[in-house]
Amino acid sequence: MDVYSNLKEGEKGAWVSIIAYIFCAALKIGIALYASSEALMADGLNNSTDVVASVAVLIGLRIARKPPDQDHPYGHFRAETISSLIASFIMLFVGIQVVTDAVSSLFHTRESAPDMLAGWTALATSVLMVFVYRYNRDLAKKTNSQAVKAAAADNRSDALVSVGTFVGIAGAQFQMFWLDPLAAFVVGLIILKTAWDIFREATHRLTDGFDQTHLEDLRATIGDIAGVSEISDIKARYHGSSVLVDVVIHVDPDLNVVQSHTITEKIEARMRKVHKINTVHIHIEPDQSIAER
CATH class of the missing domain: 3.30.70.1350 (Cation efflux protein, cytoplasmic domain)
Known part of the structure; x- marks a missing residue:
């Protein structure tokens, strides 16, 4: 399979991520509003940024498939790396917002725990993201695509984020109300960490860095x-x-x-x-x- 075929095959992973993230974001944000869960809202916002990031990866893969032309005699392959860089900036912006809101909420006393429906929603979507991660992980190995590999890493972190969200909401049921905003804070930190890892890898490659x-x-x-x-x-x-x-x-x-x-x-x-x-x-x-x- 040549590099162009690999890029086309890699688009399947981007589409799977986009569909999964749209579903998870809509479900989590809707349930978070109903159940008054800051942690699930942060998790849903994380998934909404993942939709944009996955679209950026898809566009990058599409551009990278364009054949060489007069202005790009070596082809357009670096568009794949640029799309990852753009995705990191999107995730960075949302991560900062989630952390800021969570810190503010930690200093405001809550009188009730969020509905446990929010916790079960987080757990169910975590299982879904595990399947998406496994699909993209195997696809990345098959196509040798760094963009799909990065998408798989993001899928895995999202599954872990949702598990953390479940733990925070479950803990709040035992009158530990601070666990819900604390879980939101941790979610924000994970978003920032993922954004930094993608940014570092993309800039390293764009500046011709090599291990x-x-x-x-x-x-x-x-x-x-x-x-x-x-x-x-x-x-x-x-x-x-x-x-x-x-x-x-x-x-x-x-x-x-x-x-x-x-x-x-x-x-x-x-x-x-x-x-x-x-x-x-x-x-x-x-x-x-x-x-x-």
């Missing part, structure tokens, strides 16, 4: 190819969910063009098989140590 340990794994794979005597330089960067590698290898100077080219083909084949990397730019240099022997 050094992974780079050394790539170096080791290329270094094991027969005919490669030395690797003097290797760089890698993300282009959407794809990885681009630039490497300078040294070979026996007595090899002819065809023999040298065969080595590059072996490198490309090994990188596709081991690391699922389809784009490797290889520069060949003569190994002077061999020439001097």
